[in-house]
Every structure is written in C-alpha cells, then in structure tokens.
Amino acid sequence: MTYRVGAFVVDTPEGQIAQVIGVVGSRVTLRRPGGGPEWEVPFGSLRLATREDREAVGLWPAGSRPMYGCTECAQLEAAYREAAAGGDPVVTGDALVLQRRHWRAVHMGGV
Numbered sequence: 001m002t003y004r005v006g007a008f009v010v011d012t013p014e015g016q017i018a019q020v021i022g023v024v025g026s027r028v029t030l031r032r033p034g035g036g037p038e039w040e041v042p043f044g045s046l047r048l049a050t051r052e053d054r055e056a057v058g059l060w061p062a063g064s065r066p067m068y069g070c071t072e073c074a075q076l077e078a079a080y081r082e083a084a085a086g087g088d089p090v091v092t093g094d095a096l097v098l099q100r101r102h103w104r105a106v107h108m109g110g111v
Helices: 051-056 071-086 089-107
Strands: 008-011 016-024 027-031 038-042 046-048
Touching (some): 016 051, 016 089, 071 089
C-alpha cells in the first residue's frame, strides 16, 4: 500500500497519528499534525488513520472543507491549492498544516 502526501496515518509501533510528508523508496516520511520533527518508517508499520483517530487529535473530519465566509480559511485554501499545483510535497504539507492549525484554533475552539 502507498500513502499520498497529506494523508493522515497511524504509526502503529509508536501509536501516534502523523501526516505523510513524503515517500523515500520503501519508507514514508511523517510529521505530527501541527508540525514538529519528521521521521521515517517502513510502509508496513502504518495504517490509514480512521475518522475517530483524526477527530481524537483535533483534526477536521474527512471531507470537511474550510468554513464558508471565513476570510482566513479562503486564503489558506488558496495557498494550499497553489502549493499542491507546484508539486513540492514539503511546501504542500506545510500549507496543509497551516490550514488545519487555523481550523483547530478558530473553528474547533482551540482543540
């Protein structure tokens, strides 16, 4: 199985949810939601994060979109789309982290 950049997975040996930042050979580069140090793990030690996993750490539910009428959400969404179109997975991951930090802080009450 492969995981796309931006997907949330669970590092099963560590029991931590993480975001896929990149893929190097048979290993996946991860970072905690909201940023922090990166680490690499083999594909076999990951599973896709469930909705419950994501909600437990304060990430927006799957399929949710930025809040209608929130100017900052619109700006962050545009920045994410621009980063994704540029094809750099690190820049794309950083833009997604900023978008989700805003979501948690403003729309989920700072969870």
